[in-house]
Amino acid sequence: MIIATPATAATELAQPDHEVVSYHGVSFPKAIGDARRLAAQDAEAAGSGAGFEAAYSHGSAVTTVKIYKWTQARVPDDLRGPVVTREFNSFKHAILSTRSAGQEVRPGREFTVSDGRDVPRLVCAPYVMAQGHMSVPDYQVNFQRDYIVCLGAVNGEFIKTGSRVDHLNYSVTEARRFLDSLARHVWK
Numbered sequence: 001m002i003i004a005t006p007a008t009a010a011t012e013l014a015q016p017d018h019e020v021v022s023y024h025g026v027s028f029p030k031a032i033g034d035a036r037r038l039a040a041q042d043a044e045a046a047g048s049g050a051g052f053e054a055a056y057s058h059g060s061a062v063t064t065v066k067i068y069k070w071t072q073a074r075v076p077d078d079l080r081g082p083v084v085t086r087e088f089n090s091f092k093h094a095i096l097s098t099r100s101a102g103q104e105v106r107p108g109r110e111f112t113v114s115d116g117r118d119v120p121r122l123v124c125a126p127y128v129m130a131q132g133h134m135s136v137p138d139y140q141v142n143f144q145r146d147y148i149v150c151l152g153a154v155n156g157e158f159i160k161t162g163s164r165v166d167h168l169n170y171s172v173t174e175a176r177r178f179l180d181s182l183a184r185h186v187w188k
Helices: 082-096 171-186
Strands: 012-014 020-023 026-029 035-042 052-058 061-068 104-107 111-114 120-136 139-154 157-166
Touching: 026 035, 026 171, 052 171, 061 171, 082 104, 082 120, 082 139, 082 157, 111 171, 120 157, 120 171, 139 171, 157 171
Parallel strands: none
Antiparallel strands: 012 035, 020 026, 035 052, 052 061, 061 157, 104 120, 111 120, 120 139, 139 157
């Protein structure tokens, strides 16, 4: 599972200075909204069959966008259908099972992201992950990050996003701004 991690250099397809990278009919430009592409990689070309991913930096967040196949010939474009629901529940379960000693994972309220025609395209779930506390004289330091994970279907494949941002009151808003721009870009 990938949660907002930049692509590795070993199978890097495009550096941020390339204008557009395309994969199965979806383009990944140098910028989407105010987000800048950090890297992109075609994991299928490397032989892993794991699809394609691009990482974007926006504000204090990093979001990875991944497109990958499913065992079925085509993933239906139905957010509430059994195929997307099953994959999304599996994705959420994997996040909750990443807890380690001293780590707390708190799920937030799920939401959808719509394209420019107001058609829901991504179902999303925010999480706050707290790594624990560290006491320093006169301070309590709390290590928290927000993760926002989303799933949908595009061109018969899954599209998954994972956003990571330091825990702030506007974290979901920060990620949502990019996700809205992404949806308007992908589903024109």
